[in-house]
Amino acid sequence: MFDALSNAIARHSLPPGTRLVEAQIVEALSANRNHVQSAIQRLVLQNIVTIEPNCGAHVSEPSAQEARDVFAARRAVEQGVVENISQDKMKRHIKALEAHMQAEFGATAGDDRRAIIRELCNFHRLLGNVSENKVLSTILDNLMLRSSLIVALYQRNDIPNCQHSEHKAILSALELGDREGAAALMLDHLNHLESELQFNDESKPAVDLCKALV
Numbered sequence: 456m457f458d459a460l461s462n463a464i465a466r467h468s469l470p471p472g473t474r475l476v477e478a479q480i481v482e483a484l485s486a487n488r489n490h491v492q493s494a495i496q497r498l499v500l501q502n503i504v505t506i507e508p509n510c511g512a513h514v515s516e517p518s519a520q521e522a523r524d525v526f527a528a529r530r531a532v533e534q535g536v537v538e539n540i541s542q543d544k545m546k547r548h549i550k551a552l553e554a555h556m557q558a559e560f561g562a563t564a565g566d567d568r569r570a571i572i573r574e575l576c577n578f579h580r581l582l583g584n585v586s587e588n589k590v591l592s593t594i595l596d597n598l599m600l601r602s603s604l605i606v607a608l609y610q611r612n613d614i615p616n617c618q619h620s621e622h623k624a625i626l627s628a629l630e631l632g633d634r635e636g637a638a639a640l641m642l643d644h645l646n647h648l649e650s651e652l653q654f655n656d657e658s659k660p661a662v663d664l665c666k667a668l669v
């Protein structure tokens with residue numbers, strides 16, 4: 456249940472601001488009410504969903520400040536992730552890495568924006584797995600989910616396709632055992648991503664009817 460909701464949020468099927476009506480989710484997923492409630496509670500604890508008095512639950516809409524904080528946290532965590540990836544770990548996960556890079560290349564060559572965002576995001580989560588450090592990868596999973604909200608709210612419509620080549624460069628450094636170089640490339644990559652965000656975009660969050668009327 457938690458995965459079903461968080462995946463829908465990650466792929467922007469439930470964009471920021473969407474009201475989450477428990478009864479509708481129970482019906483749509485033929486799910487148990489208690490399971491839906493506890494999944495929503497978990498998402499609230501992870502800052503993915505916000506509950507406001509009298510307004511119920513909705514998918515969170517991170518502020519510009521929160522977006523910057525998430526990126527600062529990603530810089531710390533993801534540099535840690537790559538520093539934890541030895542050449543041995545790269546070898547152990549080579550099949551998953553190759554399959555991912557193929558899927559990412561395929562997506563970025565097309566024009567399905569959701570597929571592109573999903574694959575570009577998956578790269579970061581995959582590196583979390585490759586690090587074989589559950590603490591880092593759990594923190595990273597949360598940060599990536601929060602990033603998907605940020606991308607939905609603040610990223611320009613055109614997605615720079617250089618992201619795929621930056622991912623490739625990080626992997627090449629790791630394959631050579633150059634963890635310091637990979638960490639530096641990751642830092643550049645995240646700075647690049649953050650610079651693509653537009654915090655004064657007019658196409659900003661849809662009006663929350665509930666908030667507007669109360």
Ligand SMILES: [Zn+2]
Nearest residue numbers: 575578618622
């Ligand atoms: Zn990336």
